[in-house]
Amino acid sequence: MKKTNTKLIRPEIERRAFLKNCSKTFPSLLFLVASFDVQNILANENGSYDPTQHNYAMGVNIKKCIGCARCADACKSENKVPREPHFFRTWIERYVIPEDGEPIVDSPNGGIDGFPEISEKLHIERTFFVPKLCNHCVNAPCVQVCPVGATFATKDGVVLVDPKWCVGCRYCIQACPYGARYLHPETEVADKCTFCYHRITDGKLPACVEVCPTQTRIFGERGKKSSPLRRFFKFNEIHTLKPGLNTKPKVYYAGLDGEVI
């Protein structure tokens, strides 16, 4: 009699034991998986680039800019930015400040086709060019407002857009105080300067920096002794655009005029 009873109960005991073992095994398996740094293993397979070791930034020396806009042109070629006007990852603004009256600012086709001549009748006080691009802000409003997280800051301090994730709502374009974003007419997603991320992670310079004939644009890393930015910071007075908005831009300007917004 007793024997049959155990037979009857036996499968239940097995089930219980099975569940018990499961409850022990699953957490230990999870622990085992978590103890490997999966991300690093994957990263090392792809190459030796470690984003946590970099913090990219750009310096722009306005005193050196001659307004040739080779940077804007190179950017369009390198990044397949639409050639039509009104789509720019970087552009050149010309400021003409007369002796009296309001400053005149223009940027026809981003400066790529040159700037129209200034009337001789105008008494100019000072004039200069300002290259503009995405500021890769530390407190980037575009990153904050993106509803799906398609705009994000990388570990190496660059703000990027994932074109496969962006829904094209354009909230980021509205939130950018610098007008640095546009909606790509073909892909229908937000687009902007990436510091040529595909180049810099390969040890190259961004296209705009590479082609600049006067070294107006200095690309480098914050906090690295070997970076050319170190010298730029040491010997210039540094300003950023719209500092009152607390976006903390990482494009630093030397010789920035108060008229530049």
Place this chain on the structure above:
Amino acid sequence: MFYSIISPLLNSMPGLSGYVFPNEYELHWSILIVIYPYLTGLVAGAFILASLERVFKVSALKPIYRLSLLTALAFMIIAPLPLLAHLGHPERSFEMFLTPHTASAMAMFGFVYAWYLMVVLLLEIWFDYRKDIVIWSNEKKGVVKYFYKLLTLGATDISDKAVAFDHKIGRVITIIGIPSAFLLHGYVGFIFGSIKANPWWSSVLIPIVFLFSAIVSGIALMLIVYMITSMVRWTKMSMKCLNKLAEFLLYAMLIDFSLETLDFIHRLYESEESISILSEMISSRLFISLIITQIIIGSLIPMLGLVFGRFGKLPDELRRMIYFISAILVQVGIFSTRWNVVIGGQLFSKSLRGLTTYKLDIFGIEGLFVAIALLVAPIGILWVLTKILPPWNEMGAVQKDIEKMSSSESA
């Protein structure tokens, strides 16, 4: 024909002036984004009006309680469509639910919308109509019978106890619904008000102004819907209800107009760096839609009309006409308000040195026809809803109420 008449008007707008950042030449948020806050405002306004009857026992509004709920639902169904149509990749819109970026004001839209639609509107309507649905599911014949049976969701108990429970729950939902309606439209305002890059939007008052303008538009809408439905159905309107609506509309407008004036004066007085470009924008690009349409036609004239209509000694016929015209003007005014916020906020460059222009497309997804279709669609949905769930079906009770009210008025 239509295009040839309207296109010179649209193209006659002045072009660019001053310096505009190259990427800002084209506006990124078009007419569809004007319609979106306009529609959600109507939803929130209609619901808040319904809750006045339910929670605050304003019995004069009884004839429009159910109609307001159905109107809110009809507009709510269409409200997300302009947003969806506007997206570059509408097929990815579900990502907002799957991977919402919690820091984003916009990411919460889906949740706020789902909460309001599912938890507030649908539930309240269901509890309110449950008894009727059960009765209809017994009375009707054929497929319709089974349709109503489905709508009962299996809850067929219509004993006094069960119905009393429905009323109790309905009240609780309305109490939850009021802050939800505030949340819905205040939130829409926050989407704009929290953009610090844009001095025209960036104001803490924007969500509050949105809210009160929503209430204004909702009450005005219900005035129009009530009058038209009564006229179409050849039923007598309750003058008491209309008077109450007109009163509430006037009070809401006074608050809304004061808030907007405060915002305006505050900006002028603070006179920040953006003031010169904003003044230029108001005096040129927005002159018609802000000064003429929003302030004069959409606010001052209807406010005067309502004061005159409500408190003047007038025959009911004239009074009704004044209410109706005022409500229509209010709709024009509120639509202009949305236009001025959304389009106005993009007409000036963030360089604060120039103005751009907006050309409304006629055809295409962001065009005039789609916009008109989106504005008309809720009316069609409302018509269908009133067929499925007739808001005047307790005909006996409501109609008797109305008659009683009008007889006591005449006495």
